[in-house]
Amino acid sequence: MISVHLILFLAFGAVCVAGAVNLLVQRHPINSALSLIAVMAALAGEYLLLGAEFVAALQVIVYAGAIMVLFVFVIMLLNAGVEDRTQGSRVAIVFGIPGMLIGSVLVAWVVLRHSGTGDVEIGALPGPPKTIGDMLFHEFLLPFEITSILILVAIMGAVVLASKPPSSPAEAPTQKVKD
Amino acid sequence: MVPLSYYLVLSGILFACGVTGFLIKRNIIAIFMSIELMLNGVNLSFVAFAAHWHVLAGQIFVFFVMVVAAAEAAVGLAIIIAVYRTRETLNVDQVNLLKL
Numbered sequence: 159m160i161s162v163h164l165i166l167f168l169a170f171g172a173v174c175v176a177g178a179v180n181l182l183v184q185r186h187p188i189n190s191a192l193s194l195i196a197v198m199a200a201l202a203g204e205y206l207l208l209g210a211e212f213v214a215a216l217q218v219i220v221y222a223g224a225i226m227v228l229f230v231f232v233i234m235l236l237n238a239g240v241e242d243r244t245q246g247s248r249v250a251i252v253f254g255i256p257g258m259l260i261g262s263v264l265v266a267w268v269v270l271r272h273s274g275t276g277d278v279e280i281g282a283l284p285g286p287p288k289t290i291g292d293m294l295f296h297e298f299l300l301p302f303e304i305t306s307i308l309i310l311v312a313i314m315g316a317v318v319l320a321s322k323p324p325s326s327p328a329e330a331p332t333q334k335v336k337d
Numbered sequence: 338m339v340p341l342s343y344y345l346v347l348s349g350i351l352f353a354c355g356v357t358g359f360l361i362k363r364n365i366i367a368i369f370m371s372i373e374l375m376l377n378g379v380n381l382s383f384v385a386f387a388a389h390w391h392v393l394a395g396q397i398f399v400f401f402v403m404v405v406a407a408a409e410a411a412v413g414l415a416i417i418i419a420v421y422r423t424r425e426t427l428n429v430d431q432v433n434l435l436k437l
Contacts, residue, residue: 161338161339163338163339164338164339167339167343167344171343171347174347174351175347175350175351175354178350178351178354178355178374179354181354181358181367181370181371181374182354182357182358182361182362187364187366187367187370190367190370191366191370194370194373194374197351197374197377198377201377201380201381204344204347204381204384205381205384208344208384208385208387208388209388210384210387210388210396210399212396213380213384213396213399213400216399216400216403217380217403220403220407221373221377221403221406224407225373225406225407225410228410228411228414229366229369229370229410229414232366232414232417232418233366235418236366236417236418236421236427238364238366238427241362241363241364241367241427241428242363242428243363250360250361251361253360254356254357254360254361255357255361257357257360258353258354258356258357258360261353261356262349262350262353265346265349265353266346266349266350269342269345269346269349270342270346276340276341276342276389277338277339277340277341278338278339278340278341278344278385278388278389279338279388280338280339282388282389282391283384283387283388283391283393283396284391284393285393289393290393290396290397290400293393293394293397294397294400298397301401305401305404305405308404308405308408309404309407309408311408312407312408312409312411312412313411315411315412315415316411316412316414316415317415318415319412319415319416319418319419320414320415320418320419322422
């Protein structure tokens, strides 16, 4: 029997896989970024099917929103063009695509064979976001505070790395390495 | 009712696509996006297991993975900008010195 849940799962999953394959096929980074946004939006749909509204909202806001905007901005800032195929990329295609196919078929076979008959109902996750907030600020308080330090370090690191180095006229010509 | 294994297979396919992109892409930004794709595949299996066993801790872990991904994206893109500023290329085949 085909349920609505299965149909929706397959629809969102098809969008996910199509976006992921498109990310591999496209040669311009902006096309890859847009297909990655499609993958993330479809994954938010999968999370909603599982009943994880909080994670679905975070997926759209943080991943498809903030992180991908950062990517698109960097692509525009660096004026990234079409990538050129080199000897190294041909070797990687020859070995990478069969390896990926073998790996995913192996994983699918093991999972389908050995994971038993566990089913997931639609909206199976218990608890509204309030419960998640309670857990986050009681049981997981220490990791939560540590992530705030991580974010602070990341902000400072990004500012230091991306800021223009003070150009001293004596050193500037020697810093450029061409080959 | 969808079997748990379907979700795991979808998650595995996304992860495998990410690994392939990491291998065959030559643009450093596209490589970075492949890493994000791998993280998304892992997140899906976290949420699927959480829904299967009716525990909420899986969603908390997804939250932490997202935080780490955001921090990683910020620092990684800053590194990409710094590399582009000195080497003036985004092709990883031409970034072959440890020196910036």
